[in-house]
Amino acid sequence: MSLVRIQKKDFSVSEEVEMVKASSMSIGGVVVFLGTARDVSKGEDIIELEFESYPEMAEKKLNDIRERAIKNFNIIEMALIHRIGKIAIGENIVLIIAAARHRNDAFMACEWAISELKRITPIWKKETTKKGDVWVEERP
Amino acid sequence: MITIKFFAMLKNKVGRDEAAISIPGQITLMEFKDILKKEFPCISGFIDKSVLISVNQEFAASGTIIKDGDEVALLPPFSGG
Numbered sequence: 164m165s166l167v168r169i170q171k172k173d174f175s176v177s178e179e180v181e182m183v184k185a186s187s188m189s190i191g192g193v194v195v196f197l198g199t200a201r202d203v204s205k206g207e208d209i210i211e212l213e214f215e216s217y218p219e220m221a222e223k224k225l226n227d228i229r230e231r232a233i234k235n236f237n238i239i240e241m242a243l244i245h246r247i248g249k250i251a252i253g254e255n256i257v258l259i260i261a262a263a264r265h266r267n268d269a270f271m272a273c274e275w276a277i278s279e280l281k282r283i284t285p286i287w288k289k290e291t292t293k294k295g296d297v298w299v300e301e302r303p
Numbered sequence: 304m305i306t307i308k309f310f311a312m313l314k315n316k317v318g319r320d321e322a323a324i325s326i327p328g329q330i331t332l333m334e335f336k337d338i339l340k341k342e343f344p345c346i347s348g349f350i351d352k353s354v355l356i357s358v359n360q361e362f363a364a365s366g367t368i369i370k371d372g373d374e375v376a377l378l379p380p381f382s383g384g
Contacts, residue, residue, distance in 0.1 A: 198384055214383065215310060215311055216383070217308065217310055217357075217360075217376055217378065219360050220357060220360040220361075220376065221383075223360055245383060245384075256384070257383070257384050277384055280383060280384050281381065281382075281383060281384040282381070283362075283381075284381060284383050284384075285310065285357070285376070285378050285381060285383075286381060286382070286383025286384070287310060287311035287312075287379060287381065287382050287383070288382040288383065289311070298311045298312040298315075298379070298382070299382040300312075300353070300379065300380045300382065
């Protein structure tokens with residue numbers, strides 16, 4: 164399975180980590196960022212979230228982030244997975260795994276990758292509250 | 304024909320996720336924006352301000368050339384992650 168995916172169904176963090184680890188025996192540190200659905204946003208109770216993407220472009224951008232992370236951060240492998248569709252509170256939204264020989268490179272690459280994902284990947288979040296549905300415009 | 308894609312709140316405002324319009328030969332994105340504003344007046348404010356535009360899935364600048372067969376997407380501010 165590809166290490167870069169946009170998908171409706173949930174993912175298993177441990178299975179994805181194993182898949183990244185399997186890419187090289189030189190990996191000595193793995194950093195995982197897992198984004199999950201929180202129950203409050205700007206003081207409003209959230210009932211559920213829904214994510215929409217521009218699928219072809221979003222996958223292209225995630226692949227671009229992976230390639231640049233491997234090239235610029237001295238990491239061995241990276242996985243980026245983002246879910247779309249309706250997501251209940253507490254469920255997984257996004258997973259980034261950075262694997263390197265040493266932990267510092269993995270931490271730096273992982274932090275850069277989630278920021279870059281938010282900046283260049285055409286994915287949009289809709290929050291459902293008691294007051295109705297709102298497409299979120301600004302980055303958190 | 305040019306395929307135009309709408310996402311998130313723009314899709315809601317326009318009432319559909321895709322449209323097709325024809326253009327005279329090759330034009331710049333800046334010129335194409337004027338056509339879009341006339342065709343879709345309900346989102347003209349967004350086109351002037353917060354919307355990024357991609358052409359064939361790559362971010363476009365005001366001088367980017369648009370030609371027959373291109374796929375143009377109007378992208379509201381991203382909120383993934």
